[in-house]
Structure formats: structure tokens, C-alpha cells
Amino acid sequence: xxxxxxxxxxxxxxxxxxxxxxxxxxxxxxxxxxxxxxxxxxxxxxxxxxxxxxxxxxxxxxxxxxxxxxxxxxxxxxxxxxxxxxxxxxxxxxxxxxxxxxxxxxxxxxxxxxxxxxxxxxxxxxxxxxxxxxxxxxxxxxxxxxxxxxxxxxxxxxxxxxxxxxxxxxxxxxxxxxxxxxxxxxxxxxxxxxxxxxxxxxxxxxxxxxxxxxxxxxxxxxxxxxxxxxxxxxxxxxxxxxxxxxxxxxxxxxxxxxxxxxxxxx
Amino acid sequence: xxxxxxxxxxxxxxxxxxxxxxxxxxxxxxxxxxxxxxxxxxxxxxxxxxxxxxxxxxxxxxxxxxxxxxxxxxxxxxxxxxxxxxxxxxxxxxxxxxxxxxxxxxxxxxxxxxxxxxxxxxxxxxxxxxxxxxxxxxxxxxxxxxxxxxxxxxxxxxxxxxxxxxxxxxxxxxxxxxxxxxxxxxxxxxxxxxxxxxxxxxxxxxxxxxxxxxxxxxxxxxxxxxxxxxxxxxxxxxxxxxxxxxxxxxxxxxxxxxxxxxxxxx
DNA sequence: CGAGGTGTTGAGATTTGTCAACCTACGTGG
DNA sequence: CCACGTAGGTTGACAAATCTCAACACCTCG
Numbered sequence: 322x323x324x325x326x327x328x329x330x331x332x333x334x335x336x337x338x339x340x341x342x343x344x345x346x347x348x349x350x351x352x353x354x355x356x357x358x359x360x361x362x363x364x365x366x367x368x369x370x371x372x373x374x375x376x377x378x379x380x381x382x383x384x385x386x387x388x389x390x391x392x393x394x395x396x397x398x399x400x401x402x403x404x405x406x407x408x409x410x411x412x413x414x415x416x417x418x419x420x421x422x423x424x425x426x427x428x429x430x431x432x433x434x435x436x437x438x439x440x441x442x443x444x445x446x447x448x449x450x451x452x453x454x455x456x457x458x459x460x461x462x463x464x465x466x467x468x469x470x471x472x473x474x475x476x477x478x479x480x481x482x483x484x485x486x487x488x489x490x491x492x493x494x495x496x497x498x499x500x501x502x503x504x505x506x507x508x509x510x511x512x513x514x515x516x517x518x519x520x521x522x523x524x525x526x527x528x529x530x531x532x533x534x535x536x537x538x539x540x541x542x543x544x545x546x547x548x549x550x551x552x553x554x555x556x557x558x559x560x561x562x563x564x565x566x567x568x569x570x571x572x573x574x575x576x577x578x579x580x581x582x583x584x585x586x587x
Numbered sequence: 588x589x590x591x592x593x594x595x596x597x598x599x600x601x602x603x604x605x606x607x608x609x610x611x612x613x614x615x616x617x618x619x620x621x622x623x624x625x626x627x628x629x630x631x632x633x634x635x636x637x638x639x640x641x642x643x644x645x646x647x648x649x650x651x652x653x654x655x656x657x658x659x660x661x662x663x664x665x666x667x668x669x670x671x672x673x674x675x676x677x678x679x680x681x682x683x684x685x686x687x688x689x690x691x692x693x694x695x696x697x698x699x700x701x702x703x704x705x706x707x708x709x710x711x712x713x714x715x716x717x718x719x720x721x722x723x724x725x726x727x728x729x730x731x732x733x734x735x736x737x738x739x740x741x742x743x744x745x746x747x748x749x750x751x752x753x754x755x756x757x758x759x760x761x762x763x764x765x766x767x768x769x770x771x772x773x774x775x776x777x778x779x780x781x782x783x784x785x786x787x788x789x790x791x792x793x794x795x796x797x798x799x800x801x802x803x804x805x806x807x808x809x810x811x812x813x814x815x816x817x818x819x820x821x822x823x824x825x826x827x828x829x830x831x832x833x834x835x836x837x838x839x840x841x842x843x844x845x846x847x848x849x850x851x852x853x
Numbered sequence: 854c855g856a857g858g859t860g861t862t863g864a865g866a867t868t869t870g871t872c873a874a875c876c877t878a879c880g881t882g883g
Numbered sequence: 884c885c886a887c888g889t890a891g892g893t894t895g896a897c898a899a900a901t902c903t904c905a906a907c908a909c910c911t912c913g
Contacts (some may be wrong), residue, residue, distance in 0.1 A: 354725050410751050413840055419757040432748060440748050475701030477743045482706050483655035483700060484750035489684040492801040494870070496901070517741030527860065535758040535801070537902060542861055558860070558910075574679055632887055760902075762869070792891065803870060824878070824892075860909070874897070876893070883886080 358400045358452065359428040360459075360472050375462065377452045382406075383516045388430075388443040388451065395433030397455050401425050404449020405524040408432075408441040409532075419533040421483065422446075422507075423527060426514055431480050446524040470535050493573075499534040500544040501572040504554065508563055520562045625664045625694040626738050627726075634734045639694065641728065643718045648672075652695075654709040654717065661699030663721050667691050670715020671790040672696075675709040675798075685799040687749065688712075688773075688791060692780055697746050710788040758803050759839075765800040766810040767838040770820065774829055786828045 361372050379402055381389055386388055406423045420441055423429050433439035444571070461468040474571050490502045512518035518581045523530075527545075531538040553569055555562040563569065627638050645668055648654055657677050672689045688708055689695050699705035700722070702735055731734040755770045778784035789796075797804040814820045821828040821836055829835065 404686050410755055412755060418751070418758040420751050420754050432744055432751070436748075439745075440751060440839030471701070474743075477740075477747070478698055478706075481746060481750065482702075483745070484754065485684075485686050485698070485706060486749065488750065488757065489676055489678065490751055491754065492684040492798060494801060494803070494900095526858090532758060534761060537760070538860085539862085539903085540901060543901095546861075550835030578779070751889085760868095792890080793893095805871080805894085809869095812893075829862060854913100856911105856913085858909105858911085861907080863904105863906085865903090867900105869901080870899070872895105872898085874893100874895085876891105878891080879889090881886100883884100883889085 363472050368468045379452050382424045382445040384447045386445050388440050388444045393439050398430040400452040400455050402450040405446045408443050410441050496536045496540045501569045523559045592601050628836045631736050634732045645718050648711040648715045650713045652711050655705050656708045664696040664717040666694050668716040671712045674709050762802045767835045789825045
């Protein structure tokens, strides 16, 4: 157990309480420069320079704070410098559906793009910092730098692809598959950011995960325990280590013969 | 009861036969004119005229035919003139996840936009016709007609919002909620097209529905039967009538607040 | 130290999945 | 025109997974 805690995740550690109000107190956490922003990923040469010449404001968001709420007038996109967020779609009677988790380098707010309003609510899961990118600025810039329009489209379709991935997770009927898929997804995203894919901190509660995956928080907890008992992972509160990636993948790949589509039986 | 069928579509639909000689079973099915296309929905005045001046080719797609496959090079968007489609994300071992159903007036192919390839496969659920809109043409036009760029963004975010809606459906843990939500969604979409929202034909199989909703086809069937027994709907094969919209909505609204996922505010 | 949010675990109730039989509609070919 | 084959749909019985309710443990913060 000590081993887990000794592995210091670079992102996502719970911070000490929010002491002084409205302080731009920078945390010892990787802060993404403009160069690392999702939108600039595919920009080259002078397009990149032009983009980086724009000074975007950044904002510190305290754990639990809402960056925007569903129904708010759409105005800005947000790129995460550090920290993590969840987005959720509010339903009637306080029911809500968590639609995604976002981490450093991710872009969110895209769903408000076409309409005049955001569809989802974005909440910080820990003290975080975001770049604020006014949409008006982005569009103006996109007209000037066509490759930025491409980047924007690219981000949109990436977000679409992401949501398709979630649908696949939710479409599987077993809780184990959903949880395994969820963990592997988180792992890959950490890896892509140059962080450890095998040991990281879960920024969200079991309830968030369960809501996201369409299962109860108890089932999430039990599944974690089962995976741990099977030697696939090690969990202690928010600290997670993936011990056997292939094992998790095997759970997803489990061939569940579909009736009518099976071969060999006559 | 019979009144349902007497509600005629109010929108400017043109009924016309497909002229192709090979058409053995021509159906008197609404064919959407360019004016009804998703992309032109928010265009006005000369922008609309400009858009309509472009002659897009259309293509007849037979039931079961693939318009494009996941992994195909992205090149065109498709707007449905008549008929319906499903899109699905292929998984390993032939497993697939149905990601959406599309009907007349809908736009699909958007998911390939940013990347160079389509993420999903689009299959006709019945003999259908689509407008083929080369992306190159669309982008060129969008530069000329800025409001078209807005329309495009709008469609993208609508698609995103749609997928969030699906996530909400899949996030609910009960099969009844999922099916009720699915039916209400279909109903609304028919209404929005000037068709009857209370009586329509399901273009997809129970297996498709189940895959989409993350439940088995047997559960779909049983749930339909249960709803019918409760007097909420009437089903016979693909023919569906919604007898009690509020009843279905009540199933969704069931005051059983999903636990967890509460935002940090109060 | 206590409070409250969070996480774990147990036991029983329910729902859903699985397997299997059967029914129904529809297209094909005799 | 009808018989037949087949894909799609329904239903039943049972097993298995998940939900629900409830008790308790853990951690952080005040």
C-alpha cells in the first residue's frame, strides 16, 4: 500500500484546502503552455506562431466550481492547463448524466458551439486552471489561419469519436467490461500526455464513475475490488495502479458469441 | 384512434417516385428537397439561394448497403432525402455498437470531419436516397457563405448533443427507461419533420435497438410487450403507435434521483 | 475530536441475460 | 398461386448479474 502512495502522480493530487480567496496561487503541477493546447496540436510554422501570439487569459477554478452551466450563453472554449473536470447533462428532478471527464490539455465547451448555449455543465473535480478562449477570437483567427479551422473541426470530431467510444462502453451489458474499458481509456489518456499510464489518481468519485458508466457506485466499488482480487489493478481510494493491462483488455475482448452470428455449430 | 393517421405532414414534402428503372418497389415516400436539408435550415436570403444553386448528386442506397465503412477515407457528408440509416462502430471480433439512427433530413458522415477517415459505418435500414455533399465543396462554400460555416458548426454540435442524449439513455440503469426514452426520442424526431409522432414505423430490428440501448433484443421485446400491456403503446412488428406519451414520460421522470454525480454546488 | 463526504462490503430482492422453443411475416422458387 | 425457408420477433424458465438497503470503515477538514 505504501508503494502506491509513494508513487507521486504529477497530476490530480488533492490539494490542500482553498485557503486564500481569489489567489493566483500556482500549484506544483504541470501547466500546459499554449503549444500544448489541443487546438494548436496540428498547427505548423507561422500558423502556430500566429496562434501563439494570441494572449489568452487563464483562470483558476476551485474544486467544485462550475466553469459554465448547461443553458448558459455560449461564449468561450476552455483548454485545461492543469487539473481535471467533468461535464454533465442535467436532467429533470436533479438527475444528471455525467458525459465526460477532462484532463490537462483537453478542450471543453465545444458542445455549445452551434447553438447559442452550452448543453452541459462543467465542474472542476479538483483545483484547476484553464485557458479561456473566447469563441469570437477563435473564429476570427480561424478565418485568418485556415489550418486553425481544421484544428477546430478536428477537435469537434474527436469529441464525437470520444462520445461514440462512451456509447460502446455503455452498450456493453456487463459492469466489468464498462469498468475495464473506463480504466484503459483513462490509462491511454494519461500515457498520451506523457504521464504514467499504469499509476495515476482518479479525480472523480465512485458515484461519478458509476453515473458515467450507467451502473451504481456500489457496483463500481465491487468491480474495483474484484479486479484487485484478480491482480489486475490495485486501488486505494483515488490512487489507482494498473498491474495487468492485457488482463483488462481481455475482459473487453471476451468473445461473447452472438446468436445468429456464430460459426461452427450446425 | 384513427385520427392519428389522418394527421398529414405539414412541411413542404414532395412525394415522388424514384425514376430508376431498376426500382421494383417504388414507395410513395417523402423526398426532401435541398431546402429541407439540415445544412440549409438556418440559411437566409441570398445565402440560401447560393446554397441551393449548388447541384448535389443523389444516390439510391439499397437496404443493407453501406454508404461508407469505418476506416474509409472521409470525403462526403450525406443528407437523407428519404429512407433511414444506422451508424455503428465496429469492435473487435465482430462486435459492434450501434451509435445512431438517422431519418429523412438528417445529416450523417460528420464524424469523419476532422480526421481523414470515417469512424463509423453507415448502413441503409431500408431502400433510401441520399444527397451526396463532397466536403471540399462544402468547405469552399462555407468560406464564401459564412452562415454556412455556422450551419455546419450547428450540425456538429447538434450531433454532439444527440450523443449526449444517448449517453443519458444508456446511463439510466433500467431497461424500461431506456426503451421509453428511445421511443419518445423517435417520436419527437418524427414530429419535427411534420410526420406523426404517435404512429410510425420502426426502421430497425429489435437487435439494433437492443445493441443501441445496451440491452438484449429479448429485453427490448419484453419491454415493448410490457408497455403494450400497460396501454402505453401498440406494437406489431415494426408498426408502432404511442398511445400515452405522458405515461412514457412518467417512466423517464420517475422520481428516483440517480445517486451520486452531484455537482459541488447546492 | 467529531462531522460529513467518500468508499467498502454484506444480504436479499429484482432485473436482466441466457438458452431454447415457437410464432410471424415475407420473399423465393417451384 | 402456394409451399417453404429464413430472418425477425415473442415468450418461458432459469441462472446470473446488478440494484437496493444498510451497516460500517476511511479520510479530510474544521
